[in-house]
Amino acid sequence: MTSTDPQPGTGRPSYGERLAAVTGRRGRLCVGIDPHPGLLTAWGLADDPSGLEVFARGVVSAVGDLVAVFKPQSALFERFGSAGISVLERVLADVADAGALSVLDAKRGDIGSTMAGYARAYLEDGGPLAADALTVNPYLGLEALEPAFTAAVASGRGLYVLARTSNPDSDQLQLATRDGRTVAQTVVDEVQARNDASSDGLRTTSRQAQDAGVGSGATGPFGVVVGGTHGQAELDLSAFTGSVLVPGVGAQGATVADLAERFSVPRLLLPTSSRGVLAAGPDAPALRQAVTALVAETAVLG
Amino acid sequence: MTSTDPQPGTGRPSYGERLAAVTGRRGRLCVGIDPHPGLLTAWGLADDPSGLEVFARGVVSAVGDLVAVFKPQSALFERFGSAGISVLERVLADVADAGALSVLDAKRGDIGSTMAGYARAYLEDGGPLAADALTVNPYLGLEALEPAFTAAVASGRGLYVLARTSNPDSDQLQLATRDGRTVAQTVVDEVQARNDASSDGLRTTSRQAQDAGVGSGATGPFGVVVGGTHGQAELDLSAFTGSVLVPGVGAQGATVADLAERFSVPRLLLPTSSRGVLAAGPDAPALRQAVTALVAETAVLG
Numbered sequence: 001m002t003s004t005d006p007q008p009g010t011g012r013p014s015y016g017e018r019l020a021a022v023t024g025r026r027g028r029l030c031v032g033i034d035p036h037p038g039l040l041t042a043w044g045l046a047d048d049p050s051g052l053e054v055f056a057r058g059v060v061s062a063v064g065d066l067v068a069v070f071k072p073q074s075a076l077f078e079r080f081g082s083a084g085i086s087v088l089e090r091v092l093a094d095v096a097d098a099g100a101l102s103v104l105d106a107k108r109g110d111i112g113s114t115m116a117g118y119a120r121a122y123l124e125d126g127g128p129l130a131a132d133a134l135t136v137n138p139y140l141g142l143e144a145l146e147p148a149f150t151a152a153v154a155s156g157r158g159l160y161v162l163a164r165t166s167n168p169d170s171d172q173l174q175l176a177t178r179d180g181r182t183v184a185q186t187v188v189d190e191v192q193a194r195n196d197a198s199s200d201g202l203r204t205t206s207r208q209a210q211d212a213g214v215g216s217g218a219t220g221p222f223g224v225v226v227g228g229t230h231g232q233a234e235l236d237l238s239a240f241t242g243s244v245l246v247p248g249v250g251a252q253g254a255t256v257a258d259l260a261e262r263f264s265v266p267r268l269l270l271p272t273s274s275r276g277v278l279a280a281g282p283d284a285p286a287l288r289q290a291v292t293a294l295v296a297e298t299a300v301l302g
Numbered sequence: 303m304t305s306t307d308p309q310p311g312t313g314r315p316s317y318g319e320r321l322a323a324v325t326g327r328r329g330r331l332c333v334g335i336d337p338h339p340g341l342l343t344a345w346g347l348a349d350d351p352s353g354l355e356v357f358a359r360g361v362v363s364a365v366g367d368l369v370a371v372f373k374p375q376s377a378l379f380e381r382f383g384s385a386g387i388s389v390l391e392r393v394l395a396d397v398a399d400a401g402a403l404s405v406l407d408a409k410r411g412d413i414g415s416t417m418a419g420y421a422r423a424y425l426e427d428g429g430p431l432a433a434d435a436l437t438v439n440p441y442l443g444l445e446a447l448e449p450a451f452t453a454a455v456a457s458g459r460g461l462y463v464l465a466r467t468s469n470p471d472s473d474q475l476q477l478a479t480r481d482g483r484t485v486a487q488t489v490v491d492e493v494q495a496r497n498d499a500s501s502d503g504l505r506t507t508s509r510q511a512q513d514a515g516v517g518s519g520a521t522g523p524f525g526v527v528v529g530g531t532h533g534q535a536e537l538d539l540s541a542f543t544g545s546v547l548v549p550g551v552g553a554q555g556a557t558v559a560d561l562a563e564r565f566s567v568p569r570l571l572l573p574t575s576s577r578g579v580l581a582a583g584p585d586a587p588a589l590r591q592a593v594t595a596l597v598a599e600t601a602v603l604g
Contacts, residue, residue, distance in 0.1 A: 036415055075412055075419035081430030082388035089383055109439060110377055110409055111469045113338055117377035128383030137411060139441040139464055141471035162441055167413045169443035176478035176485050183478050183485070 014198070015133055015158030016219030019243060019270075022068045022101055027295035030069040030103065030245065032274030033059050033091065035076045039275070043282040049083035052076075055282075056091045062284040063277075063291045064098025069132075071245075071272055074106035089128045101132040103245065107162060109137030111144040119151035123159075133158035135225060135245070142190040149222065153198045158221045160245045163187040164235055166227025175234075184235055188224055195220025195241050219243055219268065228254035228262070228271075237263065243270045249294075250276020256297040266301045316500070317435060317460030318521030321545060324370045324403055325572075329597035332371040332405065332547065334576030335361050335393065337378045341577070345584040351385035354378075357584075358393045364586040365579075365593045366400025371434075373547075373574055376408035391430045403434040405547065409464060411439030413446040421453035425461075435460035437527060437547070444492040451524065455500045460523045462547045465489040466537055468529025477536075486537055490526055497522025497543050521545055521570065530556035530564070530573075539565065545572045551596070552578020558599040568603045 013021070035055050037047045043058075045051035056077075060070060072091055077084040095102040108118045121127055122134045133152070136145055138161050145161070152159050164174050164184040174184040181189070198221055223242040226235065228249060237244065246259055250273040260266040273294055280290035315323070337357050339349045345360075347353035358379075362372060374393055379386040397404040410420045423429055424436045435454070438447055440463050447463070454461050466476050466486040476486040483491070500523055525544035528537065530551060539546065548561055551573040562568040575596055582592035 034416070036419075073416055073419070075410070075416045075423065078431070079419045079423040079429070081391055081423070082384045083430070085387045086384035107410070107412055107439070108377070109441075111467065114336070114375055114377045117338075117375070117381045121377065121381040121383070127381070128385070129380070137409070137439050137441050139411075139439050139475060140467050141469060141474055141476075143471040144467075144469050165413065165442050165446075167443060167446050169445040172443055172480060172488060173441060173475075173478075173485050174443075176475075176480040176488075178474060178478040183475050186474060186478075 012156040014156055014218075015152065015221040016242070018101060018132065018156065019069070019158070020219050022099070023270075026066065026068040026100075028270060028298040028301050029067060029291070029295045030071050030270050030272040031059070031063065031067045031277050031291065032105070032247070032272050033070055033072040034274040034278065035073075039278055042279070049080045049087060052080060052084060053087045053090070056087060057094055058282060059278065059287070060091060060094040060098055060100075062281070062287045064094065064100055066288060066291050066295065067098075067100050069101045069103055069270060070095045071103040071105050071274075073274075074104060085129070092129060092131055103133040103135065103158075103160060104129070104131035105135045107135050107137045108148075109140055109145065111140050112147070115144060116147040116151075119147045123148060123151040123155065123157050125155055131157070133160060133223070135160045135162065137162050138187050138190075142187070142194075149194050153221055158223060158243075160223040160225050160243075161187055161191050163191075163224040164226045164230045166229040166248065170227070182234075188235060188237060188240055191222045191224055191242060192220070192240050195222050198222070217241060223268075223270070228259055230262075237265050237268075240265060240268065243268050245270050245272060247272045247274075249273045256294070257300055260300045269301050271298060271301075314458040316458055316520075317454065317523040318544070320403060320434065320458065321371070321460070321572075322521050324401070328368065328370040328402075330572060330600040330603050331369060331593070331597045332373050332572050332574040333361070333365065333369045333579050333593065334407070334549070334574050335372055335374040336576040336580065337375075341580055344581070351382045351389060354382060354386060355389045355392070358389060359396055360584060361580065361589070362393060362396040362400055362402075364583070364589045366396065366402055368590060368593050368597065369400075369402050371403045371405055371572060372397045373405040373407050373576075375576075376406060387431070394431060394433055405435040405437065405460075405462060406431070406433035407437045409437050409439045410450075411442055411447065413442050414449075417446060418449040418453075421449045425450060425453040425457065425459050427457055433459070435462060435525070437462045437464065439464050440489050440492075444489070444496075451496050455523055460525060460545075462525040462527050462545075463489055463493050465493075465526040466528045466532045468531040468550065472529070484536075490537060490539060490542055493524045493526055493544060494522070494542050497524050500524070519543060525570075525572070530561055532564075539567050539570075542567060542570065545570050547572050547574060549574045549576075551575045558596070559602055562602045571603055573600060573603075
């Protein structure tokens with residue numbers, strides 16, 4: 001099991017600790033809240049802000065007590081402008097009220113004081129859109145994201161940095177190399193360096209814990225996003241201690257068992273299912289059944 | 303939602319044509335609307351949604367008739383959640399009312415139907431946040447951005463794809479190579495391929511225009527973002543026909559004259575100044591004077 005040490009200085013548990021606690025109780029499943037037009041229609045809802053609200057809050061209402069992590073997709077709220085963002089604010093509050101964690105999938109990335117603006121929007125206490133973790137994009141470099149790393153660790157929040165995606169043309173940029181290392185591997189290594197730094201001052205770092213054989217070690221606050229079709233063959237995650245957000249389980253083919261085989265660190269995986277769960281709605285018992293079945297599958301991840 | 307009609311079928315001028323027209327009248331300056339906390343304070347405003355509104359709409363009110371293009375920075379509106387996005391909606395409407403073009407600096411990037419959600423938010427008629435152009439992030443690959451390319455060209459809008467930024471650690475990803483080409487150059491080349499495709503069916507493509515010696519050719523709808531410290535030495539823009547958005551002119555050191563020397567295609571540059579202009583406020587005559595001086599400098603770009 002993981003350390004329960006509080007984050008140094010804050011007295012609040014780190015994101016890794018909070019993630020370990022809730023997945024320990026509820027299983028290791030992340031449910032994507034993706035209000036696509038087609039899903040709203042399938043649920044008998046209008047493709048407008050009121051339909052969006054019924055859909056997104058309905059998901060949390062139906063399965064909020066069963067799910068460890070929810071991942072709202074910001075794009076599908078943004079398409080309704082401020083009215084959609086207002087719904088997103090309420091959904092994030094609902095997730096917290098349900099005792100689950102929220103990973104806002106917004107893939108933000110910028111530099112300096114602009115990146116600090118994103119951090120303030122999504123990673124600081126009291127913000128209307130504060131989530132437990134945020135997905136970010138490393139195209140401008142890992143140092144450019146520093147305001148987000150700093151804000152996250154200061155308030156017990158997390159980040160998931162895009163590393164390797166499963167769309168067909170992702171190789172072009174993500175497998176480009178510099179100094180013999182792919183871009184995707186550089187992202188993993190740079191994120192891990194920040195996990196190591198964030199654990200300074202804790203009684204036991206995850207590496208020390210591993211070296212000492214005292215269990216699987218603490219989960220770092222900073223994770224990566226890796227497509228389910230990619231595994232250890234092309235990306236070395238063996239030294240990684242953050243969690244690994246894997247989108248598209250279920251509907252897009254990969255099963256949780258596939259992932260457990262494909263990745264060298266199955267205990268860190270956070271498999272995410274969106275349509276695979278949401279297509280069972282709007283009937284709440286059917287949604288609960290779909291979630292329960294997927295949560296049971298995640299037991300293999302340990 | 304996205305029409306597959308090519309630009310020639312819409313009867314609306316392309317983004318490149320609209321950009322050429324407005325910069326022909328007003329000069330080639332883009333003013334960044336960056337409501338940083340420090341700027342709001344310097345203007346004597348509260349760092350809250352009402353201060354944000356006075357600041358951002360005040361900039362457009364003061365210089366909207368002088369400026370060809372405004373670039374609101376989404377992050378600095380997002381930090382106030384839906385209340386900030388509501389202000390952004392009004393700012394985008396103000397920019398259109400002033401006869402200027404808007405480039406929303408949001409650096410979005412995702413895949414498939416999620417990217418289509420962003421396109422619907424920012425690049426389609428009738429959307430509350432529809433801008434004349436949007437900045438996007440290519441980390442997931444250029445094909446992943448296809449819904450945005452399609453939506454933009456269908457409605458006479460544009461995109462600026464991040465290529466090469468001037469922050470110190472940007473080399474790590476942007477100068478990684480694959481098949482002998484840097485990531486940044488691949489972005490430029492892939493964006494240009496889409497400019498070429500978008501001009502199919504038009505009476506005269508830009509290349510044909512250049513070959514025929516009939517002037518400098520049409521401006522493609524798809525541009526790139528390139529930091530002002532980078533020039534032709536490391537990035538080949540000689541075949542590029544989109545516009546090149548160059549942030550940070552003025553406050554961060556580079557002058558328009560520097561850029562004209564540094565880039566091989568000065569006629570395509572769109573120099574952007576944010577703090578260099580905004581620091582002159584809130585006094586409207588002082589803002590107008592700062593803008594007028596910078597616009598005069600852009601005459602060197604032709």
